[in-house]
Amino acid sequence: MPREIEPSWEDGMRSVRRSEMDSLVKLIDEVFFPGLTKIQPHIFNDENLSNVRVVVEDGEVVSHIGTIRRNVSIHGCPAKVASLGGVATYASHRGKGFAGALLQDTMRVCREDGVDYIMVSGYRNMYHRAGCRTVGRDWVFAVDAERASDFDDADLS
Helix, strand or coil: CCCCCCCCCCCCEEECCHHHHHHHHHHHHHHCCCCHHHHCCCCCCHHHHHHEEEEEECCEEEEEEEEEEEEEEECCEEEEEEEEEEEEECHHHCCCCHHHHHHHHHHHHHHHCCCCEEEECCCCHHHHHCCCCCCCCCCCCCCCHHHHCCCCCCCCC
C-alpha cells in the first residue's frame, strides 16, 4: 500500500516542467552518474516531458520516475507498451514514500492511457510490492573482435 502523500509535496506528483530540467539532471547525475540524461535522450527530451514524473520541494526536483511509450506489434497484434526506469530520490528525501507513490501514479497514468504492458528496468522490492514480476531471462553474449568478421552482416542496417 502506498504511503500517504507528504504535506511538503508543494506541487504533488506531476510531470516535470521544461523549466525544471536542470534540477532533474542534477538529481539524476547525483543518484546515478553524470551524463546519464545525455545518453538517454529518448526519455529526457521536450516531447517526453509528460512521461517524466517528479516530486518537487521548494522548487527542486527531489524524486523522479521516467517512462517512454511505444506502439508495438507482437506477431501482428498491436499493443501499447511503456518502459519504466530511472527511479531516483535524493538520499536526504528517502523514506517519505516518494518513489513508491511515483510508481503507483505512473502505473495509474499508464492504465488511463491504455498501456497494455509495462516493462520495468531493474529489480527493487518496491516493484514487486506493486505487482511487477520478473519474467523471461536476460542473455549476455560476447564476441571476440577477431571472430566478429565470421558473422554475415550484409543485411544489417
